[in-house]
Amino acid sequence: xxxxxxxxxxxxxxxxxxxxxxxxxxxxxxxxxxxxxxxxxxxxxxxxxxxxxxxxxxxxxxxxxxxxxxxxxxxxxxxxxxxxxxxxxxxxxxxxxxxxxxxxxxxxxxxxxxxxxxxxxxxxxxxxxxxxxxxxxxxxxxxxxxxxxxxxxxxxxxxxxxxxxxxxxxxxxxxxxxxxxxxxxxxxxxxxxxxxxxxxxxxxxxxxxxxxxxxxxxxxxxxxxxxxxxxxxxxxxxxxxxxxxxxxxxxxxxxxxxxxxxxxxxxxxxxxxxxxxxxxxxxxxxxx
Numbered sequence: 001x002x003x004x005x006x007x008x009x010x011x012x013x014x015x016x017x018x019x020x021x022x023x024x025x026x027x028x029x030x031x032x033x034x035x036x037x038x039x040x041x042x043x044x045x046x047x048x049x050x051x052x053x054x055x056x057x058x059x060x061x062x063x064x065x066x067x068x069x070x071x072x073x074x075x076x077x078x079x080x081x082x083x084x085x086x087x088x089x090x091x092x093x094x095x096x097x098x099x100x101x102x103x104x105x106x107x108x109x110x111x112x113x114x115x116x117x118x119x120x121x122x123x124x125x126x127x128x129x130x131x132x133x134x135x136x137x138x139x140x141x142x143x144x145x146x147x148x149x150x151x152x153x154x155x156x157x158x159x160x161x162x163x164x165x166x167x168x169x170x171x172x173x174x175x176x177x178x179x180x181x182x183x184x185x186x187x188x189x190x191x192x193x194x195x196x197x198x199x200x201x202x203x204x205x206x207x208x209x210x211x212x213x214x215x216x217x218x219x220x221x222x223x224x225x226x227x228x229x230x231x232x233x234x235x236x237x238x239x240x241x242x243x244x245x246x247x248x249x250x251x252x253x254x255x256x257x258x259x260x261x262x263x264x265x266x267x268x269x270x271x272x273x274x275x276x277x278x279x280x281x282x283x284x285x286x287x288x
Contacts, residue, residue: 017069017150025099025106030067032076032092037065039083054078070096109158111239112165116172117232119264121214123179123223125187126196128159129166130176130203130211135196136160138188166203174209177264177271179223180216183284190288197285204278212271213280221270222263230260 040050040061047065048058056075063069073093080089098106112118112129120127125139136156140147147155165172183200186193204211214223225244232238240260241250251257272280 022099026067028095028099029070032071032096033065033067035092036061036079036089039079039085039089040065043083045083050079050082053082070099073097109162111231112162114233115165115231116234117230118172118174118176119228119230119232119261120175121177121223121228121264121267122182123227124182126178126182126200127176129163129174130200131159132192132196132199133160134192135188138192142187166206166209171206171208175212175268176210177212177214177223177267179214183213183281186288194285194288197281197288200281201278201285204274204281210274211277211281212268212274213277214267214271215280218270221267223267225263228260228264228267230257230264
């Protein structure tokens with residue numbers, strides 16, 4: 001399954017609404033919209049005329065110019081070409097790219113980009129950094145209340161973009177522990193799950209990535225409190241979070257971080273080794 005980008009004036013879904021409360025994102029999109037409007041006016045075109053020439057509706061052009069709609073890259077490229085902006089409008093695609101995702105996701109991505117060590121335990125789903133795009137689509141479609149098509153696409157693209165941290169060179173160190181059930185639940189159907197398991201095996205081959213499986217038959221382990229996420233940075237600082245402690249909020253205090261590290265360390269010790277986990281994933285793949 002792939003993301004179906006729109007093309008032309010068949011639909012007004014040519015971008016996303018600016019998220020409420022996202023002041024920094026709103027400021028960027030307002031600047032982009034203002035530049036589009038100034039270039040359009042300098043050429044003596046009305047919004048409807050620009051829309052006709054670039055293949056989008058008048059309403060969409062007005063929303064972009066008012067800074068309430070985040071334009072897609074092709075909108076900016078076509079506007080640049082029609083308005084003869086010499087690349088100045090297209091150059092704003094980088095700024096738009098950084099604010100097109102929800103603010104919370106952008107903040108998380110910035111933390112992940114700075115981290116030198118990841119320690120993750122997930123007990124209800126495959127970790128987002130390990131997901132295939134089609135698995136992400138299927139997983140987010142299970143949420144209730146359901147996401148609308150626009151928000152769903154936005155969240156899928158945001159999660160997919162975060163995976164770039166796995167390709168950094170030199171890359172951070174990653175430790176993922178997945179509950180066995182997350183490998184067996186057929187989110188999206190059998191073939192989606194098979195490709196997801198193949199993705200785990202592929203990522204597990206990276207020299208800086210360890211993937212471990214916590215078998216369901218473990219009678220006593222400290223993962224019952226929910227997921228654990230720990231990010232460590234080059235300056236010695238860290239941030240962590242867990243569903244079952246500290247109200248699920250991010251923590252920076254060394255004493256609280258030590259509790260999360262202790263729990264994660266015990267979980268890793270009780271899980272299958274990376275080699276055993278790979279064999280286990282291969283077994284589940286063969287059964288799927």
